[in-house]
Amino acid sequence: MTTLDTLSVGERAIVVDIVGHDSISSRLMEMGVLEGEEMELLGKAPLGDPLEFSLRGYRLSLRKQEAARVHIDRVN
Numbered sequence: 333m334t335t336l337d338t339l340s341v342g343e344r345a346i347v348v349d350i351v352g353h354d355s356i357s358s359r360l361m362e363m364g365v366l367e368g369e370e371m372e373l374l375g376k377a378p379l380g381d382p383l384e385f386s387l388r389g390y391r392l393s394l395r396k397q398e399a400a401r402v403h404i405d406r407v408n
Contacts, residue, residue, distance in 0.1 A: 345404035
């Protein structure tokens, strides 16, 4: 399964699942990262962490380890 941290800048994906049942998973869902939601990678910091995404009309920055917990399907 592909994860959110593997996207290239400009790529879009649909969220399929969030791994885990802990505070990080809950926090991701509270921020709008939900199953069926479309996300686009807008950019990466110079060292690759954090990652900036667009979803639901706003920008969201996630650490790579957080993004690696989000399973996705790429959108062409």
